[in-house]
Amino acid sequence: MSDKRIAGPEIERLIQLLAKVPGLGPRSARRAALHMIKKKEQLMAPLAAALTEASEKVTVCSICGNVDTVDPCSICSDPRRDPSLLIVVEDVSDLWALERASVMNARYHVLGGTLSPLDGVGPDDLNIKSLVDRVAAGGITELILAVNATVEGQTTAHYITDQLADFDVRITRLAHGVPVGGELDYLDEGTLSAALRARTQF
Structure with a gap:
């Protein structure tokens, strides 16, 4: 060339x-x-x-890890947000995607990635301690783990769940399964399996 x-x-x-x-x-x-x-x-x-x-x-929010031009960010400082709901995401792009969907009026916590021992990413490399501190401060009743359905994402979710085992907080995760408009013939076995396990009343 x-x-x-x-x-x-x-x-x-x-x-x-x-x-x-x-x-x-x-x-x-x-x-x-x-x-x-x-x-x-x-x-x-x-x-x-x-x-x-x-x-x-542009700066990083000292509370949640979002990027904004103010600190705390506009989401953390919004009094209309439900302070008892906290959505945990891997990256800022995930936060933005959830905000575009406008499904929940919650607050967020950006981990900054996922646990990946092969890549040398451990708990101290992510914003996990600050997450535990936020839960320990009280006021959060539900923590929604909105991490990707990858091995690293699920490993991170399990680790966080273990770290928060002693706190009185409900931990939930996003449902995994058939996407809206999806056709079964085009889905992989893992997605179909997750969809069947997460089936709901019709």
Whole structure:
């Protein structure tokens, strides 16, 4: 493969940085960069300003681990949220997904990943101690474990459950099974098995 440059070093740097964004490979990054260059006034300048502002103002919430421009974040400081319900998620992207669904008016706790001994990720690398501290402070009656249905996610869920065994808090998890609009023929055996175990009254 040729290392021949197709543009100046500034444009090449832009492409290389865009290629590091999840979902954008080298080819997509080149297309995105070219589109921004063509729309320099309408897109590139406002985007650069937004990135600078975000870099300066975005912070991690000291209570839940969400990202916002204020600390505590707007979710933690919202008095309309039910303080007795706490949803535990792996990452901020999971928090945002649940917020888009607008199903529960609860508060959150972001773990920052999952336990993975093979990758060297232990309990001290995640926000588990701060979660236990929040439960120990009182006021939380239900903790919803909204972790992914992976081996690492379930291992993390079991570990958290063990850590909270001495507290008077109800621990629940998301139901796993057939997605809305899903067809049985396209589902894997694990999903079908979970769906049957979590069956409900019709």
